[in-house]
Each structure stands twice: as structure tokens, then as C-alpha cells.
Amino acid sequence: MPKSRIRKKADFTPPAAKQATAIKLTNRSWVAPVMLALFLIGLAWIVVFYVTEGDLPIDALGNWNIVVGFGFIAGGFAVSTQWK
Numbered sequence: 001m002p003k004s005r006i007r008k009k010a011d012f013t014p015p016a017a018k019q020a021t022a023i024k025l026t027n028r029s030w031v032a033p034v035m036l037a038l039f040l041i042g043l044a045w046i047v048v049f050y051v052t053e054g055d056l057p058i059d060a061l062g063n064w065n066i067v068v069g070f071g072f073i074a075g076g077f078a079v080s081t082q083w084k
Helices: 018-019 031-051 064-079
Strands: none
Touching: 031 064
């Protein structure tokens, strides 16, 4: 039986427009410090509220101070989604 011819394929080269675009990497070095700061502020807010028996940080808010503290903590979790 005769041997079949082997076709040589050319190497793939991407189109010129695709080669010109570069991947842009963003610098997200701010995320970790902001996230940790929000966690610590929220924790400190709640601890100060309990230690001072509701007199501090803002007396007029009353028990809503707990919500404010957890709001800072939730903000820390929201910022953490930007971490890569």
C-alpha cells in the first residue's frame, strides 16, 4: 500500500491586533490595610460600647452603636472582595 503524504501545518500566529493589547494589572495594595482598619474600628467600637456600659462612643445612639460597629465590620468584608 502506498504511503500517504504528510501535510505540514504552519505555526499559529495570533492576529496583530491581539498582540498589541497588554493586560493591565491594577495595584491593590490599599485593600488589606483598609480591610483590617475597618475590622479593628468596628471591633473597637463595640468593645468601647460594652466597656463604658453604653456611655461611649456616641451616647445618643444607644444600642444602635452595636449596629454601627457591625457596619464597620461589614464594610471590611465588602472591601475584602477587592483583594486579589
